[in-house]
Amino acid sequence: MIFSALLMTFIAVLMAFYLIYVPIRASIMKTSNEAAGRVSRELEDIFIFVPANYVYSLKFGLMGLFGLLGFLFTYTSKPPFPFVMAGVLGLLGYFGPELVVVILRQRRRKKFSEQLVDGLAMMANGIRAGFSLQQAIEMLKDEMEAPISQEFDLVLREYKLGVELDEALWRCARRTKDADMELAVSAIAVTRKLGGNLAEIFERIVDMVRDRKLLAGKADALTAQGRLQALVVGLLPYVLGFFVFKINPDMMRLMWSTWTGMICLVLVVVLDVVGYVWVKKIANIKY
Incomplete structure (x- = not known):
């Protein structure tokens, strides 16, 4: 019964989104095509040739897939958490190709x-x-x-x-x-x-280049502890949250079943990202 009600609500939200989407469709299509074209050009720079229309379809396909998975995995939780998770994972799926391109480009430049x-x-x-x-x-x-x-x-x-x-x-x-x-x-x-x-x-x-590489290697060795600290700062809240959920799931369930808990979760994620970027910046030596 609860699943049927949530599913109907999800369908209603999709219909409302469609009604809003139609009037601004041209603008969204233009922006999405530009984003897909940019990703396609960036892939060409690393010698991966993918048509822009394929990237466009992939972005929206991943957005729909991730959004649906986020809703299905959390539909038993108290609303609006399932819709929040669907939206967050949908955005992650939409911007996923850009993240993949950034990682591939960094690996290629390093090599x-x-x-x-x-x-x-x-x-x-x-x-x-x-x-x-x-x-x-x-x-x-x-x-x-x-x-x-x-x-x-x-x-x-x-x-x-x-x-x-x-x-x-x-x-x-x-x-x-x-x-x-x-x-x-x-x-x-x-x-x-x-x-x-x-x-x-x-x-x-x-x-000269060999000396610069040697200096860069020494800098990386000296800042390895700082980078490890950034990784610990980034992962520790989620690891602790997982173990607390295993020990006392009812207490952790309040984090996504109440407005106060969801606000706390958002603050945790934002502050965690800020802390990770901050420590990473400190450990990044320009040479």
Whole structure:
């Protein structure tokens, strides 16, 4: 009986949402299409090619699926908690593709940064052996793995289509957003414009980038405790809440069956996120 009433209420809310949605549908469609297009372009930057219309369908599909699951898992709770959970999980599903893109992009940039020293050293050896800069890039593209091989392959493709080599390298630096890559491209552009020993410049860049990586490793080691504290601050409230629920479920049930409890839950989540970001900022050393 309770489930039927909640289900009918959920359907009524969906119908009300539809009636509100129809008048502003054009604006919502435009915003959603722009968001889907942005996600699709960001995926292209990491060499994952997904059409924008697929991303658009995926976002709304995940929103509906997560919202329905949130409602079904909490329908026995006192209203409006099931609808709040449906809304929260629905938003999580809608913005899920963006979160996945951020994670994939960070992983790709990290791997590119790790490969960059070896790639620049390989190019320096090639230039010292008599290769041109283009031939050295081709050697790097053939010998190394993704993502650095993909990025420099795109540099060569753009160069063959008529883009200046320096400009193609700058596009690669902007696409990867790697400070060491920007430094290397800047040195290459200046040397090609003003003249100089390109192989020697490459060797100096490799030494400089290697020193920066060593400094970054030391900074990561020194701030490891701070990052662990941020993780503990972020997870501890939920772990404690889980164990309290196992020990005394009636007490914890008040947190989502009363307005006071739901307000407390929202405050816990907000303050927890603020604490996590704060500690993370403190432990993040700029170098």
